[in-house]
Amino acid sequence: MKLGFGLYRHMLDDEHFAFARQCGATHIVVHMVDYFHQNARFSRSDQPVGDTGGWGTAQADVWTTEELLDIRARMAKYDLTFFAIENFDPCHWDDILFDGPRKAEQIETVKQIIRNVGAAGIPVFGYNFSLAGVAGRIQENKARGGAKTVGLNGVNEQTESPLPASMAWNMVVDEDAEGIRAPVTKEQLWQRLEAFLKEIVPVAEEAGVRLAAHPDDPPLEFVRGQPRLVNQPHLYQDLLDLVPSSSNALEFCLGTIAEMSEGDVYEAVEQYSRQDAIAYMHFRNVKGKVPHYHETFIDEGDIDMAKVLRILKENNFDGVLIPDHSPQMTCPAPWHSGMAYAMGYMKALMQVL
Numbered sequence: 011m012k013l014g015f016g017l018y019r020h021m022l023d024d025e026h027f028a029f030a031r032q033c034g035a036t037h038i039v040v041h042m043v044d045y046f047h048q049n050a051r052f053s054r055s056d057q058p059v060g061d062t063g064g065w066g067t068a069q070a071d072v073w074t075t076e077e078l079l080d081i082r083a084r085m086a087k088y089d090l091t092f093f094a095i096e097n098f099d100p101c102h103w104d105d106i107l108f109d110g111p112r113k114a115e116q117i118e119t120v121k122q123i124i125r126n127v128g129a130a131g132i133p134v135f136g137y138n139f140s141l142a143g144v145a146g147r148i149q150e151n152k153a154r155g156g157a158k159t160v161g162l163n164g165v166n167e168q169t170e171s172p173l174p175a176s177m178a179w180n181m182v183v184d185e186d187a188e189g190i191r192a193p194v195t196k197e198q199l200w201q202r203l204e205a206f207l208k209e210i211v212p213v214a215e216e217a218g219v220r221l222a223a224h225p226d227d228p229p230l231e232f233v234r235g236q237p238r239l240v241n242q243p244h245l246y247q248d249l250l251d252l253v254p255s256s257s258n259a260l261e262f263c264l265g266t267i268a269e270m271s272e273g274d275v276y277e278a279v280e281q282y283s284r285q286d287a288i289a290y291m292h293f294r295n296v297k298g299k300v301p302h303y304h305e306t307f308i309d310e311g312d313i314d315m316a317k318v319l320r321i322l323k324e325n326n327f328d329g330v331l332i333p334d335h336s337p338q339m340t341c342p343a344p345w346h347s348g349m350a351y352a353m354g355y356m357k358a359l360m361q362v363l
């Protein structure tokens with residue numbers, strides 16, 4: 011197993027590559043959809059919440075092989091491997107998620123992206139087949155020592171307010187759209203996922219790319235009036251069984267799985283690592299379950315992280331672990347210090363193992 015690090019698009023520079031390498035990372039997961047491109051001082055747990063409750067406006071450019079190869083070459087100078095891209099831009103697939111008029115066109119766009127990613131030698135593509143995306147989490151100083159972190163303290167106006175028609179996932183895709191998104195049934199959502207996987211998995215196989223599904227965060231039953239797809243651990247199996255293939259895999263978010271109201275996080279790690287279904291893991295910790303939980307430092311939550319690593323090792327997990335999020339530490343570099351703390355802990359656990 012390998013130690014990786016996630017970087018947003020605005021962080022794809024020498025400074026952040028050096029930081030990741032200095033933290034011990036060998037592999038990089040790149041978030042090409044950058045909520046923060048207009049304000050690089052935000053870190054991931056500083057998600058700006060506008061009056062639509064979103065993370066900003068999506069940008070619909072298709073990532074070219076040349077662009078990806080350039081990023082790959084720049085990180086290679088720091089002995090870093092471009093392991094995965096995380097998330098489609100909502101503009102790439104809003105009509106796939108909502109069964110809109112441009113669905114067929116967007117399926118072709120997604121196929122082209124997967125081909126480009128494969129051609130650039132990037133083996134994994136993480137995605138989150140979610141209608142409302144990440145929504146409703148609040149920031150509180152609940153991690154150890156009063157560190158700022160995110161969580162839920164019961165459902166709130168954000169989780170309960172209907173998703174505007176202007177939005178897909180948690181971003182604005184069409185500023186002019188008025189009204190709200192019609193509620194979708196859980197059955198419809200799963201049918202849309204099945205149709206998506208049946209189109210895209212064969213292309214991913216041919217391109218040498220593993221699609222890796224993130225669960226719904228936060229894993230409530232409904233968010234913004236829309237059902238969640240994978241909000242219990244057993245639903246990951248349903249996703250895998252729709253189209254069995256090594257290219258139909260998981261972006262296993264340990265924290266989100268632990269937040270789910272049913273199931274056992276260690277059994278889930280065992281079940282999915284035994285099948286070699288985990289392409290990479292968001293290795294983070296949390297206290298509580300929906301609708302009352304908060305993210306914690308890696309060593310203070312409900313999850314025994316060493317136990318998770320032992321299960322992964324027994325099942326010969328060969329993928330990448332990244333910290334995903336971390337609480338922010340009280341100092342002039344809150345994001346960096348939180349991440350460096352998580353990375354040092356992960357590196358040490360891996361060495362002891």
Ligand SMILES: [Mn+2]
Pocket residue numbers: 224227263266292334
């Ligand atoms: Mn995650």
